[in-house]
Amino acid sequence: MKHLKHSHHSSYLQTTAAECGLACVGYVAACHCAAHSMSDLRAKYAVSLRGSTLMDLVGIGAALGFSCRPLRLELAELDQLSLPCILHWQMSHFVVLKKVGRGRVLVHDPAKGERELAIAEVNTLFTGVALELTPAPAFERITPRSRIPLAKLVGKVDGLIRSLTQIAVLAVAMQLFALLTPIVAQWIVDGAIVSGDRDFLLVLALAYALIAVIKIVLEAVRSWLAIVLATQFNLQWAGRIIGHLLRLPVHWFELRHTGDIVSRFQSMQAIQQTLTGKLVEVVLDGGFGLIVLAVMLLYSPTLSAFAVAAVLAYLLIRVLPHGIYHRLTDEALAHEAKAQSHFLESIRAVHTTKLAGLEEQRRARWLNLFVAGVNKRIGAQKMSLGFSLGYSAVFAAEAIAVLAVGATMVMDNALTVGMLMAFISYKDDFTSRMQRLIDNLMSMRMVSLHVERLSDIVLAEKEQTDGCAADKVINRKDFSPTIEFKNLGFRYGANMPWIFRNLHLSIQPGEHIAIVGASGCGKSTLVKLCLGLLEPTEGVIEIDGMPLSQFGLANWRRLVGAVLQEDQLFSGSLQENISGFDLQTNFELLKQSAQLAGIDDEIEALPMRYLSQVGDMGSSFSGGQKQRLIIARALYKVPSVLVLDEATSHLDVETERKVNLAINSLSITRLTIAHRPETIGMADRVVSLDASIHSESRMGSF
Template identity: 45%
Template sequence: MINPFAAARLPVVLQTEATECGLACLVMIARYYGHDIDLNSLRKTAAVSLKGASLKQVMTTAGSLHLSSRPLRVELDQLHKLHMPAILHWDLNHFIVLKKIKNGKVHFIDPGRGLRVMSLEKVSDHFSGVALELTPAADFNLLKDRLKPKLSDLWQKMIGLKRAAFQTLLLSLILQFIALASPFYLQLVVDRAINPNDPKILLVFLLGFGALAIIRAGAEAVRGWAILVYGNQMSFQMIGNIVRHLLRLPTSWFEKRHVGDIISRIGSARPIQEALTESVVAILLDGVMALFTLAIMVMYSPKLAALVFGMTALLAVLNLLLYPHLRRTEEEAIITKAIENTHVIESIRASTTIKLFGREAAREAAWRNLFADTINAQTTHGKYLVAQKFLETLLIGLQMVLAVYLGAQLILGESSFATIGMLFAFLGYQRHFTDSATRFLKEGIKFRLLSLHLDRLADIVYEQSEDAQEDSENAISNPAKKGDAGGNIDVDNVSFRYSDNDPFVLKNLDLHIKAGSLVAITGASGGGKTTLMKLLLGLYAPTSGSIKIDGQNLNEFGRANWRAHIGVVMQDDQLLSGTIADNISFFDPQVDLQKVYRAADAAQIHDEIVAIPMNYLSMVGDMGSVLSGGQKQRVLLARALYHDPKVLFLDEGTANLDVETEKKIADVLDDMKITRIVVAHRQELISRADHVFRIEKL
């Protein structure tokens, strides 16, 4: 049975992968109707390839969620007739969710950028005319099937957090109780020193409360230092764990994401670290101290205490009303900034290409548009922060004015307050209460906003690493020791496609490679040669069939163990920032220079390196170096040979070399008696092959 009140609002779900806008739209609509599913869970059952998803595939996935689909061809002036929320086809390569149309404005959620509002005239520039209505089917059920990231999943793995929190809490308690003495000091000075005109007692008060001020300053300094030290330690541990896990994720995970977005997600660890070292303590402490101070105010004057509490409660309600807007706009600001950063990084990396094609102005214009989106998103978020600050300042100011007015009336009426000093003390406690209460509210809102950062980090930390995806028990219980790999490889009836909705790239392949042989893989461009290499390297897992190393399944052999026996040069390999020696040894902390020289000599690059003024200490990197394209490729080959591999994979690994140099390298590799698997189009390597395996495009 469908609950018509299942969802009060259409949630905003932003895509994580570059091509999963369709899945994100389905998650939003499913949640709207009461099926509370998360994007990560849906992705596991309905993965989308790098090519994206068609409308038919979106409808198929919607059916798995028990949503009935109705595809329509719609004119712009008929959009308002759609059953909303509905999915619209956008820019011929994207899907969005239409939320509502009001006063000639179209309100929609773009999975790539968040909630947007656009005029009908502007929508016409993007809308392709295809829409998809989705409604709950007869067998639709209300489910809670969403994986919600927990903060405890992060702090349980960090050392020293409890100790840091305890020390910070203890020092904060000392500071708070010292601060509570200040209003009492005002009362004593006014009532016991000024009115009786007693300078001696005033001096005593001065010395006593002056000592407390010194203690407070010392405690504040120690507390600040503790937060700084432990905060940095927590940040080092947390971000270190995240990056460690990130580097062990499958290649396919990186292929579906933008670099700017990945960096932005890592940055989400900083607010969490600050929350664990500061916000948790502040929430606990300020909540307790607000109640304690409220109790003191009640003893002074229940009426004024009720006024102060009522105004603060109103502020809390208004903050809760602002929270959904703060969360949404902060997420949109983060996303737009990540998109802008990706554009800048890509432009920097492709700076030479941009210059050669004369596209500087076009790239600048595109960046300005993205930067404008970033500024607009930050401005929208800032608008709600300004509103929050305005309400806080207004209510606290009115609270103080009313408290002074009513307090003075109480003194004149000879009621609760017997002295002016008591009024001063109450106002001091009132200030302390409002400070604690507003800090509690701010930190509480900040703490709730952590769900945004947790959701962003979840895309990294909850993704299975390569080690977790393979049968690690077999790899551990029956490992092949380093050096035992003989180089025999069997590909048995292997098929592969990127997702269940994509056509097969490779189908029913059988390939048997003997140790020490040279196998050339040929075929038309786009036929799957590089995909086969990635399967052999363990970067992809076969959709069906098996790959065996010396008769042992690759998963059982272990991907990391397999890669310890191989050397690889891929088409898109990069040098990293460092010296040539660093790159050949791949930054081996115990580099063997003799092996570096030997590998460089085998790759026919040694003589050219020593001719450079700084020879092996010359700096290179991915953005530029002293090396030509052919020299760079030979350095990459030397890197592949440095660890004396049993199997060498070359994906067009000699394509940039002249025929004579390629022949010399081939002669050296023949003498090494190692297994060589090469993807090649040129005859120098193909003619030497013991077996040529041609892949026909499906």
């Protein structure tokens, strides 16, 4: 089988359907000892949600120092390719070809992981296009970046060190008492039983009982402290992570499926269990394991050698296949995240699913994704079963050997019966500690997988919202800034077409601008740029002569009320939704905002009025009602600038006219995207936007 020797690079799995090509290039680079992480590749080579072409991959490969050679070939010519290379797959996907053998090939599929396929199956998937990537003279090898320190990922957790120390002290005390138990048993056998001293036996029995009671009390206190620590840790760390997550740029969310984000967030639990439980166990098992081994050597070096040999054998059983186990677990998590995304999508779109008759298709597709994850999980579970069977076999053989040799030593008077019993107790304690130590160390190595997944959230750069606009300016109720777009251009990726370019627009205080144009020409994109949800590819947006980045997104958003097509209501009452969950709701302003949005009468007609519950994302309200509630939420901020993106598209003409007239009475700066002539006709100025240029007309031209 022809192939380039390389190790597994299971971390090169796609997060979104669009980044399979980027993951393939990263995988090939890693095979040539240039270990670019997926997070680094995403940052440097932004991939549009629309995917990548073969020429996009050529551009990325060239930037990484590869000489790229696109090819068209027949299936029989696969073995002539320089491996690893990239194959075009199923007309809409890319995979990495790793090996070509007799009748079978091995590929790395960024969507599914490593796959071995028959040539007949490849014939139905391969499109006949391949991309060879050969290191050019400018190619630089990059060593894998050091693993992200847990301390950097976790940050500061109040009370963590103190609680861990308390748990460790209690655990040490428990272990010290545990060391006494075999000695007491030895004294009972060799002393009390042999001599027939009942009084001595009673004393030893009471001592044994006292040790047991102390161990139980210490274990109860230690377990309670562990629960308290885990709770404190989860509250502080989870709160910090969710806070960071909500401050990430919108584009970060657009490139990821909801299920994948949830899966990465849940990786926090595996890390928490390691830090609050397994870390202390590893230290104690390692330290006391050596102490117990020293005691065993005092009894019999020969018998101790059997125990040490068994531990080393189990260590090999766990370490040698760890890479495969790691890969299977990583791929299982990726598949489970996709299944979760599909599930959430199906629940959100249940109306569409029913009306289109897609119940069976959605079920079948979810089942395929779920089964793919189950298959990977079963592979990992098979290995876990193998570890368990290996442990049982190795230590059963060790127990038989120790018992047989120990009995011989007793018959030769090298040991007493009590000494043999004590040794076996110490030996069982030693082997169980070592087994637990090895398993925990392997689990801690697996935590690196969860650390890598969670780091995609924690290490992502937050949206820069700070600015230097003076509070005394932005807090003025009459503050109405001039908004200017200078030489503005935007596209989603370096190789993507421009949405618009060279756009110049000035919006004066109190002016009402209507943006019109064909669907897809960039109207909503322009609004998102104005709100700071996207960053311009070129050009600048100025607020009162100050670039938006300097003015500060937080300052700007305090001044702006916005209604976008993607806006949603939250679970809670109408009062909470309109007021933005204001803890000190201004009820006069609340009602005024609802009146301006034309929704007050309908709210007052409800049994609970403003305390009526919204339900899941406003599912109990019509589209027009939800739009007016969201408009009321925007008006509650008393904005200086109001941005409306198809904000009244679900309203009838008469209701829309009333809402527009009410908003016009506020005399604030407005930027409106609309298609209806009635709404456009209320603007002071109309800007027509297409893919590359814009034109302006005064009111009445439409």
